[in-house]
Amino acid sequence: MVHGAEAVRGQAGGHGHGEGGGSRRDFLILATTAVGAVGAASVLWPFIDQMNPSADVLALSTVEVDVAPIAVGQAITVKWRGKPVFIRHRTEEEIKAARSVALSELRDPEADEARAQRPEWLILVGVCTHLGCIPLGQKPSDPHGDYGGWFCPCHGSHYDTSGRIRRGPAPQNLVVPDYLFASDTVVRIGEVGPAGGAAA
Amino acid sequence: MSAPVFKNPVVRWIDYRMPVFTFLNHELNEYPTPRNLSYWWNFGSLAGIMLVTMIVTGIVLAMHYTPHTDYAFQSVERIMRDVNYGWLIRYLHMNGASMFFIVTFIHMFRGLYYGSYKAPRELLWILGVVILLIMMATAFMGYVLPWGQMSFWGATVITNLFSAIPLVGEDVVSWLWGGFAVDNPTLNRFYSLHYLLPFVLVGVVVLHLVALHRFGSNNPLGIDTKGPQDTLPFHPYYTAKDMFGLGVFLIFYALVVFFAPNLFGEPDNYIPANPLSTPAHIVPEWYFLPFYAILRAVPNKLGGVVLMFASIFVLFILPWLDRSPVRSARFRPIYKIFFWILVVDCVVLGVVGANPPEGNWVAIGRIATIWYFVHFIILVPLLARLERPRPLPASISQPVLAGGGFAPAAARMDKA
Numbered sequence: 001m002v003h004g005a006e007a008v009r010g011q012a013g014g015h016g017h018g019e020g021g022g023s024r025r026d027f028l029i030l031a032t033t034a035v036g037a038v039g040a041a042s043v044l045w046p047f048i049d050q051m052n053p054s055a056d057v058l059a060l061s062t063v064e065v066d067v068a069p070i071a072v073g074q075a076i077t078v079k080w081r082g083k084p085v086f087i088r089h090r091t092e093e094e095i096k097a098a099r100s101v102a103l104s105e106l107r108d109p110e111a112d113e114a115r116a117q118r119p120e121w122l123i124l125v126g127v128c129t130h131l132g133c134i135p136l137g138q139k140p141s142d143p144h145g146d147y148g149g150w151f152c153p154c155h156g157s158h159y160d161t162s163g164r165i166r167r168g169p170a171p172q173n174l175v176v177p178d179y180l181f182a183s184d185t186v187v188r189i190g191e192v193g194p195a196g197g198a199a200a
Numbered sequence: 201m202s203a204p205v206f207k208n209p210v211v212r213w214i215d216y217r218m219p220v221f222t223f224l225n226h227e228l229n230e231y232p233t234p235r236n237l238s239y240w241w242n243f244g245s246l247a248g249i250m251l252v253t254m255i256v257t258g259i260v261l262a263m264h265y266t267p268h269t270d271y272a273f274q275s276v277e278r279i280m281r282d283v284n285y286g287w288l289i290r291y292l293h294m295n296g297a298s299m300f301f302i303v304t305f306i307h308m309f310r311g312l313y314y315g316s317y318k319a320p321r322e323l324l325w326i327l328g329v330v331i332l333l334i335m336m337a338t339a340f341m342g343y344v345l346p347w348g349q350m351s352f353w354g355a356t357v358i359t360n361l362f363s364a365i366p367l368v369g370e371d372v373v374s375w376l377w378g379g380f381a382v383d384n385p386t387l388n389r390f391y392s393l394h395y396l397l398p399f400v401l402v403g404v405v406v407l408h409l410v411a412l413h414r415f416g417s418n419n420p421l422g423i424d425t426k427g428p429q430d431t432l433p434f435h436p437y438y439t440a441k442d443m444f445g446l447g448v449f450l451i452f453y454a455l456v457v458f459f460a461p462n463l464f465g466e467p468d469n470y471i472p473a474n475p476l477s478t479p480a481h482i483v484p485e486w487y488f489l490p491f492y493a494i495l496r497a498v499p500n501k502l503g504g505v506v507l508m509f510a511s512i513f514v515l516f517i518l519p520w521l522d523r524s525p526v527r528s529a530r531f532r533p534i535y536k537i538f539f540w541i542l543v544v545d546c547v548v549l550g551v552v553g554a555n556p557p558e559g560n561w562v563a564i565g566r567i568a569t570i571w572y573f574v575h576f577i578i579l580v581p582l583l584a585r586l587e588r589p590r591p592l593p594a595s596i597s598q599p600v601l602a603g604g605g606f607a608p609a610a611a612r613m614d615k616a
Binding site: 017033046047050051054055056057145 | 256260263264278282283284285288289
């Protein structure tokens, strides 16, 4: 009943309080909409953010690897953030091959010195930069491609002994993750070194 | 209804081929609604909003939950601790169930008070009772998913209800379980159905709305609208009123979620399920307590189960039990008294359900159970014959616009 009476008044005098073109009703509608929009946005955010990596996932975002048992010429693969990381103990020849290439020959020019904190240890995210397959080349029996590094069997990308793209469809070099040598034999992948040591 | 002319040419092009905009305009904008609806009419839209809230928060929880006996409890704890805003979304869902039942129960009692179940709205009412049943099934299965002690033993007790069925009872129960006890197969199927049923609910709610929009809302006077002078367009009058009510409701909901999130829950459900040990005092969620009290009031297994289901099924035939042509309790002085006694009776049943079945609680539970059925089976049909209703106003607008002598009293009662 009360409502009905108000409604009648509202219809008759809705614009009775107008000042300078804007009525009190316009102000109320605007203010209500603004508050509603802010409220809706603040409710929306938790529903979006819940899909971001959660605290327990982030807590596992560094792994510590003991590289002492890896002999020269050997490579191991460890899982880091759900992806393979290649750790290769390079031979002198491999290092020399990587460092003797002229940058102008490279599709994604990057010096080997900038990709390996310690020349003998090459640490790479083992995901082809083309479409995300895992390149072969970790085992001695694997194909290593035409440049002695890795070969991606999905679409035929060849990577050299520094993990740089040399031939095939991949646009970029294999990514070097953040890592830090905690000691001579322990490397922490996912951690930025004290010197900002990201080798990427 | 005249087909509206839309200004936007794209809208006009679509609407000509697929008249969704005409439909929306007709059902949500110009939809004629009785002009005298009180705030008791907010609870239907609130229930709809709660259904959407439950589906949205539920889909999010399903992204992080693992339906396996070994991981379910841990995955819920992970949601509470590690998932970004997981605690918020789970508390919204968990307390959302309680909010959903609160608004639905109020919505139903409003229907009982104002006779909204009477012709021509019988189907609307029946669909509403179907919605309640599906809600109860969904809520029960959802409560099992965290796989705490109450989840497990609640599931055990409720599924055992079906063992009361003569001859095939045991087979039905082991079919429900998918094994010899509540276990991983049970958890998996409950999860599947808990995800499915809300969408079934959406379907039934659509039918509920189709039935509603056939004759429009009932109103506090319980008399039919007689023309445009009795109605207002739904927008902006009732959209605004619903929004205001929603704001008040959300404050209440938020207070519970942020300051007392475990108010409605049982601490025992934070203990992982243990099939070898029943907690000392198991109780269902609060919204099942009145029904639980009815179940326990009967000293016979089958009898208790039958009576519990009957307490809901009696609502299906209510439109034919109450033959009084007057809808609103405002004009039914005796029915109004019994209505409030029924409300108290349901609250008493809830309190009985929350207490152990010992001492006086047993007797109180039995009296309250008997009263519940006496109300619907005996009093309601009897009142329809014996009660002398007060005179009805000629129309909804008459007491307001003509300032009839009846209006002030009516307006005061309507403030509630």
